[in-house]
Amino acid sequence: MNSKSRNNRGTLGAGSHSGPPRVLVTGATAGIGEELALQLAQAGVPVLALGRSVQRLQALKARNPLIDTVVCDLADVASLTNQAVQWVKDFPDLACVINNAGVQDNVRMDEDGYGPAQVRLEVDINLVAPVLLTQTLLSHLKSKPQATVVNITSGLAFVPKRTAAVYSATKAGLHLFSEGLRVQLQGSAVRVIEAVMPIVDTAMTQGRGTGKISAAQAASEVIAGINKGRPVIWVGKARAVPVLQRLAPSVLAGIMQRS
Numbered sequence: 001m002n003s004k005s006r007n008n009r010g011t012l013g014a015g016s017h018s019g020p021p022r023v024l025v026t027g028a029t030a031g032i033g034e035e036l037a038l039q040l041a042q043a044g045v046p047v048l049a050l051g052r053s054v055q056r057l058q059a060l061k062a063r064n065p066l067i068d069t070v071v072c073d074l075a076d077v078a079s080l081t082n083q084a085v086q087w088v089k090d091f092p093d094l095a096c097v098i099n100n101a102g103v104q105d106n107v108r109m110d111e112d113g114y115g116p117a118q119v120r121l122e123v124d125i126n127l128v129a130p131v132l133l134t135q136t137l138l139s140h141l142k143s144k145p146q147a148t149v150v151n152i153t154s155g156l157a158f159v160p161k162r163t164a165a166v167y168s169a170t171k172a173g174l175h176l177f178s179e180g181l182r183v184q185l186q187g188s189a190v191r192v193i194e195a196v197m198p199i200v201d202t203a204m205t206q207g208r209g210t211g212k213i214s215a216a217q218a219a220s221e222v223i224a225g226i227n228k229g230r231p232v233i234w235v236g237k238a239r240a241v242p243v244l245q246r247l248a249p250s251v252l253a254g255i256m257q258r259s
């Protein structure tokens with residue numbers, strides 16, 4: 001098999017001597033991440049669910065025995081590398097990481113009370129943590145016959161929202177990190193996938209936005225896209241983003257600025 005076809009084939013649920021590879025899902029205690037963890041486990045894929053809430057992780061584990069858990073606050077970027085080294089020792093079957101955890105501050109830069117600490121936190125959780133996690137896990141992933149890094153981005157990675165300049169910048173950063181990493185890993189057995197989300201009905205979007213899809217639908221499209229070996233998965237209405245960017249950029253900008 002040449003390197004191109006090796007990089008394009010699906011991995012989740014793929015049979016091996018010891019069963020399907022384990023998938024690390026960050027932010028698995030709510031929303032899209034919780035659905036990803038549950039749907040993967042229901043499909044027979046072992047999951048390592050990462051979250052901050054012990055209670056919610058325990059509740060998740062109770063729903064499927066294929067789910068193991070790890071407590072981690074991704075904002076603690078200084079200790080992330082050491083923690084991740086331990087996870088691969090504890091779960092050597094790990095061969096896929098889905099960088100899903102994220103936060104969004106809906107705020108203008110000049111709003112009263114919005115300061116450097118909030119900016120730093122959003123950048124750390126949304127961008128620094130997935131980059132560090134991927135870097136730490138890379139040598140382990142490269143030792144596998146096939147492995148996958150999935151980064152969850154947003155339509156806002158391509159066109160910003162008025163009240164989420166920092167969030168949009170972190171997602172744009174994660175988008176380009178995905179592209180750069182994919183180029184670096186060409187010819188290796190590690191695939192890099194970006195899943196671009198539309199507006200999804202989760203705690204993150206509570207009380208705002210219209211036309212939302214469910215977290216279950218979003219997760220199922222991500223899993224289908226990974227299994228099809230797609231390098232970029234445009235989830236739901238996000239697939240209109242590249243089309244509108246080409247044909248009607250000002251229409252797209254108007255929609256996204258208000259989203």
Ligand SMILES: NC(=O)c1ccc[n+]([C@@H]2O[C@H](COP(=O)([O-])OP(=O)(O)OC[C@H]3O[C@@H](n4cnc5c(N)ncnc54)[C@H](OP(=O)(O)O)[C@@H]3O)[C@@H](O)[C@H]2O)c1
Pocket residue numbers: 026027028029030031032033050051052053072073074075076099100101102103125152153154155197198199200201202203204205215
């Ligand atoms: N919902 C949308 O419309 C939408 C659109 C585009 C992209 N996305 C992206 O999709 C991903 C999932 O979003 P969602 O809508 O499912 O959000 P959500 O329902 O708010 O869930 C976010 C998850 O990330 C976890 N998380 C947040 N900060 C963390 C930290 N410091 N350490 C560890 N875990 C942390 C949360 O845990 P806690 O419960 O402990 O906070 C939760 O499990 C995010 O990357 C988001 O940017 C979402």
